[in-house]
Amino acid sequence: xxxxxxxxxxxxxTVLDTEVNRMDICSAEPATYTEATSTYTKGNKTSPxxxxxxxASPNGRKVTVAAITDGSVTATDTVTHYGLxxxxxSRLLAANSLASSQGVTxxxxxxxxxxxxxxxxxx
Amino acid sequence: xxxxTVVKLSDDLYEIGARVRVERGPLMKTAMASEAxxxxxxxxxAAEVQRAELNTTLRGHYQLNAFDKLGKPIxxxxxxxxxxxxxxxxxxxxxxxxxxxTDPPNAPAWRRRGHYSSKDEATVAAALIAGAA
Numbered sequence: 001x002x003x004x005x006x007x008x009x010x011x012x013x014t015v016l017d018t019e020v021n022r023m024d025i026c027s028a029e030p031a032t033y034t035e036a037t038s039t040y041t042k043g044n045k046t047s048p049x050x051x052x053x054x055x056a057s058p059n060g061r062k063v064t065v066a067a068i069t070d071g072s073v074t075a076t077d078t079v080t081h082y083g084l085x086x087x088x089x090s091r092l093l094a095a096n097s098l099a100s101s102q103g104v105t106x107x108x109x110x111x112x113x114x115x116x117x118x119x120x121x122x123x
Numbered sequence: 124x125x126x127x128t129v130v131k132l133s134d135d136l137y138e139i140g141a142r143v144r145v146e147r148g149p150l151m152k153t154a155m156a157s158e159a160x161x162x163x164x165x166x167x168x169a170a171e172v173q174r175a176e177l178n179t180t181l182r183g184h185y186q187l188n189a190f191d192k193l194g195k196p197i198x199x200x201x202x203x204x205x206x207x208x209x210x211x212x213x214x215x216x217x218x219x220x221x222x223x224x225t226d227p228p229n230a231p232a233w234r235r236r237g238h239y240s241s242k243d244e245a246t247v248a249a250a251l252i253a254g255a256a
Contacts, residue, residue, distance in 0.1 A: 029192040031206050032148035033136060034217050038233040075230055080194035090132040092148075097190040 002122055009061040009119045010053040016063050016117060019086040020093055023048040025071065025079040025102075025110055033092040036083030043079070043110050045071035050084075060120035071110040078103050082112075127253040129246070137246070140253035142219040144233060145245040149206040150213045151192055152177070156203045161187045179210045213238040214245035218252055 022037065024044045030036035037044070049066035056062035065084070080101045084094040094117055104110055127140030135147040154160070154177055161181075163169040173180045184205075188196060191203040217233040236252060239245040 028194050029190075029206055031151065032146040032215055033133075034144055034146050034215075034233045035148075035235070039217070039235060041232075078194070080190045090136045096184070101190070101194065 139249035
């Protein structure tokens with residue numbers, strides 16, 4: 001398998017660092033920007049903080065999405081996934097499941113611990 | 124009948140009139156969950172089992188006892204749903220529903236109205252929905 005310099009991985013991860021400006025908590029895994037920000041969203045946080053690429057464990061590179069304490073809940077439901085989007089360019093940039101499901105109530109706030117998004121080294 | 128205006132929001136997202144969108148994304152599929160599918164078996168890795176049974180690979184995006192695409196736990200012996208992120212992507216059609224919908228309660232939102240293999244096909248379908256709206 002080809003060797004990839006960290007710079008190659010970082011140029012992918014940097015998109016998250018520089019372009020993500022919205023995080024949604026969703027009742028299902030979003031396949032598109034529309035689903036992340038409308039169809040399945042139950043709450044969101046604008047301008048979440050995504051760090052610069054750094055070394056990951058056990059290998060590869062990662063960015064860290066900082067903890068959130070003041071997300072807005074926009075509908076009452078159970079959330080199981082998140083989406084990270086670039087609203088300026090209408091792009092869903094990352095999506096994954098949450099560690100556990102969470103019931104949320106419209107009008108409340110939501111919080112999440114910091115988490116990493118990693119690109120492993122080429123196998 | 125006049126054609127609805129098409130507005131490009133990104134390379135993968137177009138609005139057809141004010142209430143219909145087409146957007147490129149992965150297709151949802153379903154399969155039977157098993158230990159081998161996620162952890163491999165005596166002779167094959169998980170990726171090899173996935174290629175044989177799903178004709179794609181999940182690359183660790185889905186795991187046993189975690190959530191499937193629909194937010195349900197993935198349990199051996201039960202069907203689960205997944206997005207084929209590594210397979211052929213399709214063009215989804217969405218219609219904006221302005222009234223709150225229930226089960227569960229939701230605000231007005233874009234709801235999915237099917238998918239097509241090409242943008243042209245999706246745009247034709249979207250235009251029909253836009254014309255009927």
